[in-house]
Amino acid sequence: MKPHSGALGRLASLKLLAQRFAFLSLIFASFGLMILGKADTSLVERVRLGVSDAAAPILEIVFRPATAIADAVNAVRELGSLRADNDRLREENARLMHWQTVARHLDTENMALRTQLNFIPDPDPSFITTRVIGDTGGAFVHSMLINSGTKDGVRKGQAVIAGEVMVGRIAEVGERSARVLLLTDINSHLPVMIEGNRAKAIMTGDNSDRPRLNYLSPNSNAAPGDRVVTSGHGGVFPPGMPIGIISSVQDGIVRIEPFVHRHQLEYVTVVDYGLAGILPSDNASEGHDH
């Protein structure tokens, strides 16, 4: 830049004006984005997932070393408790063997009864197990990024489980990545029932780690310790998937402690039960292929 005497002052004030204008237009652009997002156009979602897809490989590479270090530390720590763990597992194995016999027996009995009744079974689920690449933190949104998307068969609205317990559902799908909305998120609403007495309710997250039960009938006798499972209403998830236990009943507010521990999730399973359900799906016609 060459300093030119008179023009410089004018140039500076012009530059300041331009800067102010740019600043104001950026503020308007932010509000515009908020309104656009609120209108929930598919365009916003496509842009979001395009960026997530691009960031997915970066996230995976960046945190690989972190995982390796954590694994090494864990391995050393586990060495110490090896003998105790072994004893515990042997005991547990014996107990589970007994349950396996019972389960096999019940399974054959169930099968025999079903054939007698001409029972139409639920469709067989298919599974996609995938790695959690982003635990997008913060007090405002409870969600996770996984590194599978439409190309692996992940669809919007599918249930996400870890082991046997419910984690959440797929909220957005990109080509290579997808966003899982956790049970505790403020936008999560799930039809559930209390396992013991089949009382139905809607479990609603509120961004705390204890989601609450809404619309529970007052004479349902919910008590702390009762197991809560999916009810299958709305046709989104199959009934009977474990969610958590009732942790407190206070002034008519029932809170649930989910079985899932968010910080331990490294791999999750996306389950496709072939239930198209009431969820809006971008390819509802594909949902009936199974």
Added chain:
Amino acid sequence: MKTSWLQRMDLWVRHLLPAGLTLMLVLVGAMPTHLPGFAEISPQLPLIGVYYWAIYRPDLLPASMAFAIGLMNDILLGTPLGVSSLIFILAQGMTMSQRRFFLGKPFIVAWCCYALVAAGSILLEWALVSMLYDHVIPMTPVFFELLMSIAAYPILSWLFGRTHAAMLRAE
């Protein structure tokens, strides 16, 4: 003065550092930590970058860059689009307009002012997200997120300070 192509390239990369590091913080914020209870209150890291560079090198992280970083943050974290952008540009503009006050002041002053900026930003974020979701977000985790953000400042500020010093040495 004639500068070689390589030197210009070097300067260009150096000048990308503040924005690049801040963008990196967005990715770090999205990484799974596997620490119990951490994810719900994980700190708002990129805001620290926006604040720091608005004081010391506002030319290298201008409002437009703060907007882009905020957009990236919203997309990766899943917060409603535009919320982080607005917060980052407001924080950037406010800090930059007062930057003369900070120059030459001890670290503790910058830290205290950061606490104020962070409190304002997170409160605004809380109001905006609550409005966009039609639900009042509980305050407790938001408060702890603020505390975490304030606690993270010294470390990141030291890191940025080292980067800044290295940049000055090279220039």
